[in-house]
Amino acid sequence: MREYSKNTLNKVKRGSNRAFYDVTKINDILDAGFVGYVSYSFEGRAICIPMAYGRIENKIYLHGSRKNRMLLSLIQSKQASITIMHLDGLVLARSGFHHSVNYRSATIFGSVKEIDEPILKEKALKCVVDQMIADRWESLREMNSKEFNATLVVELTIETASAKVRAEGVLDEKSDIKLPIWAGVIPIKQVAEKPISEVDLPEKVDVPEHVLTYVKQNNK
Amino acid sequence: MREYSKNTLNKVKRGSNRAFYDVTKINDILDAGFVGYVSYSFEGRAICIPMAYGRIENKIYLHGSRKNRMLLSLIQSKQASITIMHLDGLVLARSGFHHSVNYRSATIFGSVKEIDEPILKEKALKCVVDQMIADRWESLREMNSKEFNATLVVELTIETASAKVRAEGVLDEKSDIKLPIWAGVIPIKQVAEKPISEVDLPEKVDVPEHVLTYVKQNNK
Numbered sequence: 001m002r003e004y005s006k007n008t009l010n011k012v013k014r015g016s017n018r019a020f021y022d023v024t025k026i027n028d029i030l031d032a033g034f035v036g037y038v039s040y041s042f043e044g045r046a047i048c049i050p051m052a053y054g055r056i057e058n059k060i061y062l063h064g065s066r067k068n069r070m071l072l073s074l075i076q077s078k079q080a081s082i083t084i085m086h087l088d089g090l091v092l093a094r095s096g097f098h099h100s101v102n103y104r105s106a107t108i109f110g111s112v113k114e115i116d117e118p119i120l121k122e123k124a125l126k127c128v129v130d131q132m133i134a135d136r137w138e139s140l141r142e143m144n145s146k147e148f149n150a151t152l153v154v155e156l157t158i159e160t161a162s163a164k165v166r167a168e169g170v171l172d173e174k175s176d177i178k179l180p181i182w183a184g185v186i187p188i189k190q191v192a193e194k195p196i197s198e199v200d201l202p203e204k205v206d207v208p209e210h211v212l213t214y215v216k217q218n219n220k
Numbered sequence: 221m222r223e224y225s226k227n228t229l230n231k232v233k234r235g236s237n238r239a240f241y242d243v244t245k246i247n248d249i250l251d252a253g254f255v256g257y258v259s260y261s262f263e264g265r266a267i268c269i270p271m272a273y274g275r276i277e278n279k280i281y282l283h284g285s286r287k288n289r290m291l292l293s294l295i296q297s298k299q300a301s302i303t304i305m306h307l308d309g310l311v312l313a314r315s316g317f318h319h320s321v322n323y324r325s326a327t328i329f330g331s332v333k334e335i336d337e338p339i340l341k342e343k344a345l346k347c348v349v350d351q352m353i354a355d356r357w358e359s360l361r362e363m364n365s366k367e368f369n370a371t372l373v374v375e376l377t378i379e380t381a382s383a384k385v386r387a388e389g390v391l392d393e394k395s396d397i398k399l400p401i402w403a404g405v406i407p408i409k410q411v412a413e414k415p416i417s418e419v420d421l422p423e424k425v426d427v428p429e430h431v432l433t434y435v436k437q438n439n440k
Binding site for chain 1: 268323
């Protein structure tokens with residue numbers, strides 16, 4: 001599948017010139033982050049909650065406590081929607097009307113089920129940790145069975161999705177260009193700062209390569 | 221009102237030690253950003269969409285096209301929920317189980333109505349632009365009636381809300397402290413970079429004070 005099919009659920013109507021359905025490009029947006037806003041219904045009201053996720057191919061993994069209201073609700077309804085947005089800039093036009101932001105956003109829709117099978121469950125948990133910071137999992141103490149059993153893992157299979165990207169300068173009315181008003185873009189970036197080691201680390205435990213790499217890749 | 225009342229909708233059950241309902245602290249989280257994830261129901265499914273917002277006291281303003289599916293749905297259902305999260309750090313523990321993030325998040329619930337009265341409508345639009353970057357609105361070309369009429373403004377009156385904040389180091393199992401595994405926090409920050417002026421600005425239009433201030437306040 002190269003492109004998600006469009007239906008009433010995911011077809012973008014407003015600003016459709018910025019919309020796309022390309023699987024690879026949507027995966028790029030998913031992989032540029034690790035926190036998504038997961039929507040669910042509670043007592044007839046729609047709510048969304050930020051959650052860490054991991055992606056393997058067309059599967060998104062979420063995890064939480066076995067008593068997590070949202071995860072239990074997703075499993076019950078057998079479906080979920082997750083939205084991810086990266087803010088890339090403030091677009092400051094000469095009129096309020098043309099103010100905007102540069103961004104990359106994706107909304108995905110899929111079917112949901114609990115993952116109980118131990119090998120797949122551990123793979124999903126590894127994927128969530130490594131989505132936050134690559135190569136972290138293999139450096140960790142192994143999960144014990146108490147932790148493993150206390151954790152609920154949910155798998156979302158992406159069925160359809162849409163994305164919108166804005167990545168350009170100000171689009172003002174032609175008649176406004178001559179006005180003595182400053183217009184431009186302020187680029188926005190999420191950056192990592194110097195890692196703060198725990199004070200109780202044993203001697204000779206240095207900041208590992210995967211942490212140094214992350215900070216380097218996410219610095220200005 | 222100093223604290224929002226708790227009910228089944230907003231009472232935090234998981235990680236309740238990090239939760240609070242204090243109005244001022246929740247306003248601080250709202251005011252530290254300008255993009256919120258607004259939830260709505262479409263054909264029985266919960267979806268959320270990132271949207272710019274502005275806050276004045278206990279009111280949140282959203283705007284969009286008169287044909288915006290989400291805004292029209294909110295007006296029809298007379299209620300909305302918005303979630304905001306600021307990511308402050310990756311919390312890298314010695315076990316996968318204790319991995320976490322530092323963050324400030326708030327979820328608000330409220331009643332919704334359309335704002336049609338011109339003075340309040342303009343005040344709401346000013347508020348949304350100034351929430352993105354303080355003091356911007358007064359430097360702009362005035363809205364014309366075509367733009368004004370094409371814009372739908374929605375007011376959410378906050379009825380209840382909850383927030384969760386994590387702002388600390390790693391919380392590992394005592395038995396894991398001696399392991400030769402690095403643990404610590406990578407602070408994450410959203411920063412502004414140097415503004416990029418439009419190339420077609422008239423001569424002598426310099427980057428204004430409010431833009432310089434924003435970049436200074438949002439730099440590393």
